Amino acid sequence: MDTAEIRRRFVAHFERDGHTPVPSASLLLDDPNLLFVNAGMVPFKPYFLGQETPPYDRATSVQKCVRTPDIEDVGKTTRHGTFFEMCGNFSFGDYFKEHAIELAWDLVTKPQSEGGWGFDEAKLYPSVYVDDPEAVALWRKITGLPDDRIARLGKSENYWSMGVPGPGGPCSEILIDRGPAYGADGDFSAEDRYLEFWNLVFMQDELSAVRSKEDFDISGSLPKKNIDTGMGLERVAFMTQGVENMYEIDVMFPVIQMAEQLTGRRYGADHEDDVRFRVIADHVRSSMMLIGDGVTPGNEARGYVLRRLLRRAVRSIRLLGYEDPALPELFPVSRDKMGETYTDLHTDWERISRVAYAEEETFRKTLQAGTQIFDLAALDVKKSGRTTLSGDQAFALHDTYGFPIDLTLEMASEAGLAVDEAGFRSLMAEQRERAKADARSKRGQHADTGVYRTVLDEHGPTEWLAYETLETESNALALLVGGTPARSLVAGDVGELVLDRTPFYAESGGQAADAGTIEFDGGRLEVLDVQRPIKGLVVHQVRVVDGEFTPGDHLLHAQVDPEWRTGARQAHSGTHVVHASLREVLGPSALQSGSYNRPGYLRLDFGWTTGLSPEQVRDIEQVANEALRADLPVGWQYMTLPEAKEWGAIALFGETYDNTKVRVVEIGGPWSRELCGGTHVDHSSQIGTIVVTGEASVGSGNRRIEAFTGVEGFRYLARERDVVAQLTGLLKTQPDDLVGRVGDLVERLRTAEKEIEKARVGQLLSGGGQLASGAAKVGPVNLVAHRVDGAGGGDVRTLALDVRGRLPQGEPGVVVIIGAADGKVSVVAAVNDDARARGLSANDLVRAVGPLVGGKGGGKDDVAQGGGTDVSRIDEALAVVAAEVGRVAAG
Known part of the structure; x- marks a missing residue:
């Protein structure tokens, strides 16, 4: 079967x-x-x-x-x-x-x-x-x-x-x-x-x-x-x-067969090769299913797991001898088998494949850079006489360059080195704990919900009326401080209040919680936040503004700030409009992967592997504002999830929905249909305006658009207008000529900076001949060990190479220049061929002086450089250079 x-x-x-x-x-x-x-x-x-x-x-x-x-x-x-x-x-x-x-x-x-x-x-x-x-x-x-x-x-x-x-x-x-x-x-x-x-x-x-x-x-x-x-x-x-195992079943083995074709290797012939074939089959399928459900590669949490799976698959087929991009060959094979059941893999293939293939391309570049870093680290270990790559170095390769620890272990073994795995795993554990602590600190992720469960069991669910009204007469069911019941709050105190009925929108679906007040006999509470720690219960974080609050039988008047709610409705509806506009401009595969909106502001994350051009951003903004001008009707209705999907509604990745009914919000009919529980305007024109303020990357395969809506959008445009007015006044030009005028000024500035830089370098090098002619004799070696105040790394290197070229030909020559600028030390050593023949190394000299100036460095035998932070010991470092040159030359 x-x-x-x-x-x-x-x-x-x-x-x-x-x-x-x-x-x-x-x-x-x-x-x-x-x-x-x-x-x-x-x-x-x-x-x-x-x-x-x-x-x-x-x-x-x-x-x-x-x-x-x-x-x-x-x-x-x-x-x-x-x-x-x-x-x-x-x-x-x-x-x-x-x-x-x-x-x-x-x-x-x-x-x-x-x-x-x-x-x-x-x-x-x-x-x-x-x-x-x-x-x-x-x-x-x-x-x-x-x-x-x-x-x-x-x-x-x-x-x-x-x-x-x-x-x-x-x-x-x-x-x-x-x-x-x-x-x-x-x-x-x-x-x-x-x-x-x-x-x-x-x-x-x-x-x-x-x-x-x-x-x-x-x-x-x-x-x-x-x-x-x-x-x-x-x-x-x-x-x-x-068959023998899960890797050989009908939905997985075709990937192994494709890998066999690509590599020329045969599954079943060699244990190590078999391990790699299985990794490829498993990780290709897992990666595809994760991307299908909305995960994009990243450096944290879910994104990191996906990145690791993709990179292990790519690395495994490279170890089998296939150097070309492999995922475009492997992913379609897995799609065709798994897509028989999960049809979304076919309908969403453009996005899934784009994310996967972009990550492989990134990793191919990373492998090249990371391998160079590993080689330097391995060389450092060997030169120091050690045989183990430190946990810090292994973790840096993993965290910065995306190297799995097994890749580092294998490369280290090939280089005859061990790896401090215990140190690496300790650092990994610390990173995981930091991530867990960060997740626990997020609002709404209550670590212990027992106290809320007790309130719900005793009093039943909160009657939530945010869709119907902005104010209610309510009773207090529970007052909590620090997760435990409290009797009262006095002015300035902050606590959590549970009401039997509430008009406040609790933060969810990317929409910020409502702001407002709760009035009681003799005082007033400010609502700071509203959350749903467990299903059915709405909890208000409040601060006492006036009076002393004690829960009792008296009614409370809960009032949402109407201006806040208006701005929130504009921003949330604006998010839907931007999403629909994005899909109209870029295509249906540009799907929202996350959002946040509060009064006057929205941001929308979407799966996309390349940055948008200024023209595309302008097109998205134009389509959005045309939708506002068209005064599109905004409505919502409840239906089952299968009905919503059949109707064309978009369900966002990672969201959970009720098994019986979901709420579908539509703007302009089929133009925008999304599953959403937020608050919205009645017509698109009520959003006012949408002003896109930025578009940027938020991780591999993910982009973010930010925009202002309503009054905040107009305020942003007014600020932009004021800036233009000030610039036209300063530059004495018209707005239409402003870009050209500024461009001319920038070009003149660049030309001036180049001339200044040319003059400065000329002045610096003018002293090169004098330094070379004044070289000290240390045995047979011509040595220039010199300090240059006000010179950074680039200047120091330029001067060192210039002086080395001016030293007498046919004689050993060593140049060490140490510069100091802005509290930082730059060291460059340059050694000619005759000096290297006598055992002198620029790399050794930089490493000798690095600790003295509070830093380190390295490079090749002919040229090496480093840096540090201790300016006070530069003269001492130069003396060490002379002593080291004398010691090696004498030997």
Whole structure:
């Protein structure tokens, strides 16, 4: 069976049993604890945690997943991969252990002719948690297997928890015996022999005092017992297709075959080559799926993972001997196989391929530059007598040049060096902790939502009226300070206030939260921020302006600042208009990847690999303002997500949407249709104006447009007008002639600067002859060791080379010039051929004086340069030069 048929039979099997088929969620769910969806149950977490009510009692899905902690092991074993598909069936308080086992066993063992997978029962072994006798009894009852065919495993293998207080429970796995060639009889820890391909989680326990995933207390039973299963599609595929591993299945092996054609190497002939072939097949597919879901290469978080995957794939095929751009050959092969299921890969191919191919081109240039840096670092290590490249150097290669650590390790090994991996990984860990701390510090990403959950459980959801009104009469449900309940706030205090109903828009979808006030009997609160820490609850960050605030039975008057809301509506609608204009000018593949808007201002990030020309920026602005002038109607309606997509609505990358209804905002009908929960104007003309103020890169494959809207747009234009008026007054010209007049002045300035520079260099070099004629004799060597105050690096190098050329021919000559300018030291050493023949090296001389002036440097034997920050020791450094020249010349 091909992979698509295995997937189809899985979904059909559970759909016949009353499960609701749920499409795969994006790989980029809004979860501060996850970079990517890494398990089939992740999209259903709010249901299992009781944060949301599921719209169905039972569901089934085939979920896209990415796991990258073991990325270095990809290809080295046949078990590790980064992208995979997890087939799952889920029960939310409906059926439990017995029916879950029945469903799994039926599909696995039913003959293929009857719609099953046809696995041989004689090779199947269920496993159970060692302390779950109920599961043992059920497996015996349902399968008829003897006791010795049911493996008992410990907590680390067969008990599921998330490592935090909440639901947990024992697991059962279905294992298949691949035979004695893969391991010893009965050794269930040998994953190659007894391969687990289906895991059934029986979510029945309430966990507390969680110390780790394997160390916790069970405080009781869950009020509703749930089922969460996961079946690895790739594992079932390779077992049913008669191949050895996941890399050889129908949706992956064609990439290996293309790599064979490109390189002339053969898969299966050499272990190291096989590892590289597998890396290529895995990483090409993973990269393509990530780009398809909106990730672009970068140096942080998701973008860094994608960059690493792409670069490992490129490097692997280069190590197989293929030097030309490879991704344009490999990506279409993976697209054609995966696109049979994920049709967006075809419709969005222009953008996906553009991002991938641009990253390969960047990396090809990076490899050249980074290799030179590595060579210098390796030379430095060897000259110092060491044999290990430091963790700092390895981390710099990784962080600055995008070198994976395994690339550095391999290059170091070829150079006869080791690498301080512990130091490197320590620096990597520090970087990850900084990234995590930064993520936790972002507004709205509350690390502990327990206190908000308690408020929601006690009082129910906030009645959110931001679409209907700008003011409400409300009751205070909770007052919090520092995450704990508080009794009151006095003037100047800041706290969090939960109301039973609110007109305030909570920050989401790129739109900033509303500003305004909340008045109470005897005082007033200023609303500083509004967030949704958990679904259903709106939390207002407030500061007491007047009076002492104590929650009570009296009504509060919540009032959104109407000017603020007007500006916010203009900016958010303006963002949609700019997005539509961008797509009209650049094409449909220019899709928004992020946005932020507040009153009077918007920024929009979009996937694009090249900078926009001034003409393109002007065209985008013109199309946008023509849409405003056309007074296009703005409307919204609710529909299901499939209906919205069929209608042509754009769903933004990484956003999560309600499974039942989504809100579609349209401007001018089909011209702009997007899924959006923000506040908007009623007609495009109410935006006022859109003034594009900038376009720039925000990372590889991502650009950003910024603009002002409404009154802020007019103010920006007024400031620009004032600047033009001042310049025309100063230059005594007309506005239409201003650019030419300024251009003339700039050209005259450049000419003057060139003349000044020519005169300055001439003056500097005029002393070269005198310095050469005054060279000191150090043994047989003519030495010029001289200090030049006010000279920077370029001047120092020019003078050193000039003096060296003036020294007597046929005699050893050494020139060391040290300049000082703006508190910085520049050192250049120049040595002629006769001096080098006597063992003198410019590189050695610069390295000798570098520490004295508070810096370092290096170069070749004939010319080397360096720098430092300690001007006070220049004379001492020159003395060291003379001593070093004398020592080498005497030797």
